[in-house]
Amino acid sequence: METEPPRRRPGSGPAGWWRRRSLRFRLTATASAVLALAVAASAYVFVGVLGNALAGTIDDEVYQRAREVVALADDGRLGDRIVTTDNTIVQVLDSSGRIVNATPGTDRLVPLLGADRRERAVRSGRPVFLDGRPYGIPGPLRARVLSADAGRTVIAARSFTEVQGSLTTTGHVLVVGTPLLLVLLAAASWLVIGRTLRPIALLRRGAAEISGTARARRLPVPESRDEVHSLATTLNDMLARLEAADARQRALISDASHELRSPLASIRLQLEVAISHPEGQDWRETAEGVLEDTMRLSRLAEDLLALARLDEGRTARREPVDLAALVERAVERHGVTGDIAPGVTVDGDALDLGRVLTNLVANAVRHATSTVVVALRAEPPGAGAPRSGSGSAPGRGSAGVARGGATGAGVAVLTVTDDGPGIPAEDRERVFDRFTRLDSARSRDEGGAGLGLAIVRDTVRAHGGTVHLEDAAPGLRAVVRLPLAAPETSR
Template sequence: MKIPRPVSIRARYTVAAIVTSLIVLTVIGACLDAAARYKSVVDTFDSTKRVASQWSAAVRAGRVPRVIPAISPVDLIQVVDHAGRVVRASEQAAGAEPLSNVRPPADDRFEEVTACPAVIGCVMAMAIRVTPASDSLVVYAGVRTPAVLANGRLEAGIAGGVLVLTGLSAWVTWVLVGRTLCPVEAIRTRMSQITGSDLSLRVPVPPGGDEIALLAHTANQTLARLEEAVSQQRRFASDASHELRTPIAGLRLRLEEALLHPADVDPRASIQAALATVDRMEAIVDDLLVLARLRSGDTASGEPFDLAMLVAEVVEDLATGMPVRVHVTDRVFIRGSRVQVMRVLENLIANAQRHAESTVAVTVGEEGGLAVLEVTDDGGGISLRDRERVFQRFVRLEDGRRRDPDGTGLGLAISREIAESHGGSLRIEDSSRGARFVLRLDVVRVEAPVETAPLAS
């Protein structure tokens, strides 16, 4: 029959402590029992040998009294002839049969004896042959078998001690493991209360810096990141639905008007207006897909490329707009997605061209181990309070709406996402006139840079 394994960690550790304690304490108890028995036997036979030796010498000298005086703790003393008769004895051994019928051989006068005479009971004695002669007397000196060896009380006491210590070990393990796991139970209870609709709860952090406290800190950090991600998704969904609702409503209105009043509506104009609305919706959806891919892709990988050369290509493609002046202070190479960085440059330069009064300036250089690209226009600029707002999704300032009514409001948000996914940053910094966007990316050192295209326009 298979014994079910305890599910609780507390129970498992307690069972392990009980088994370990029983094994260790049983071994220690057995060693103690053996040591105690050995010492008792040795001490007993040493004392009986000493007394037997004294009276053996007295027998040879002929100075043995009729009643032999006992020498504590040896109180059983007998002198027995070759016929097995007790010739002399101590008071406690008088009138009894010989302590033993063992007679040591002539070549080995000492012999340890354990016997159980009927009158006296079990004894431990030392038998000494007085002389080598065949009719030599034998002196027996002994004591009744010590209680520690006779009645098993030593084993019972050791077994009781093993059980008590095992129980104490189990209790201590149960209490300590329970206290250790108490914070885990609190964390589990709090985690069960956290739902997708409410991620604001945090698990309790126990005092100290042990593994459980580190686990609680990590769990709270994970919950904070999860809450931020869910909040961003909710804001993103809300903003997207809000931005798409207007073109969808306009498209529906035009189509319904064309159906309800066919005589009053120009079909060609209605179709053109509907296509323009569809184009705006398609642009919004495309930008949303780009943001989704940036969240999940590894955009920082790729081959190194020349940032200045990329700027030249973008400026050439946008040559029909506001004039762009390019100034390169250092050739810098970066690593990443060339297409995505190009999109950042297109967004920044096109945005500057929309807001500039006469010119746009692009500067490429290196500063502190970073590639630095600045896009500056001479337009009205961006107020300090709006410098972070413009990077939020679907946020468009009043001037931006006026200059580009069909914009999606996602260009700068996508640009910052791309910059951060490449390990860089995109900010608006102070400028004497207009707005100054600054892109910073890590520089990659290359041994043989390729030739670049002209950089001025």
């Protein structure tokens, strides 16, 4: 029976071993490998260039001596003995290949090169190597062959042993010195990379020290203005946003618990009293009281769900919405005065925008003395801008304006004005915070839980717009600006 070969575990090969090494080790190893290749290539090129330079020097000297001998031979001034001062060996052969002149100590019977090699060397004009041991010269020789008048040939040669010795010595130095250099470079790379990665290690330790209950913790930011500095700054900004979100979440939970406690306590009290004294209890009145508190709980739950959806960024579907029709229905439902321009269309969700209208109009009706006016108009691009410092926190509402103005289709301006007591200028931003009520005259039953304007602001911002409050002299005016739908979308 054939057995299936064992499967190798993922990551068990060389690639897996490499991935399991530390970043410092991998960077050092990679840098060392690259340096080793670069140094080896440089050493190879250096030895080659050095050898060519030394051989070229010998070739030039040998050629110069050969030319001098050829010139003397052509002028008939060449004696029996040829004297050189640089240990160059010279043989002069006649047309029959017999040696007629030579330097002292040079073989006068056997030419350094045979007839065939002499002929090829003359035609090519290039230096040739030959073994000097048969002629009593240790090591190789570098020779040049030139032709002279009367069929004579001049052979000039010089020992190549010195060049070989120089190249051998250079090679030994490189063989011994290159590994030492690589070790030093690897150690330097290890130290430099370790110092470079030290801020990342500090970031890791700082992140490990941050617990789920920690407050206002930040990661260490290195002094150097490099990528690690940017990473630490970005992470600290993220921690700040998370802390702010956590603080908002805790405040929301605390405020919601406080708001839920009152109607629940009222329901419990009414039911306990009714059960304790059933004989004298007006059950219809009790039911109405419990129903009223239950409606408060229902409205609070709906508001909290709406805020949770907005906080999660789950904006509703985007489609052309006839804002003029929504405003007309809100005006009829609340019995207020309307000044509505027809055909004003925005991109958004009709239910969310309807909630914005309901909250603003209901708030105005609740605090108006006699009159509430709801107006809607369209402004072309660049015709107006929201007033700074009211109803829109810095850096938050402005983003909506940018998105709204980017369409180039203008903005829809919705205003809800009442002639009530108004709100002091220093409090017009604070009323958009969640669970905010400004005066004790607004009871919980009448004023709600303080989430209406918070829902308005978050919804308008999610639709790319802004909302702020301004003085109506007398009264208060809420101004909502939303980007108009693009013409192709509105059609």
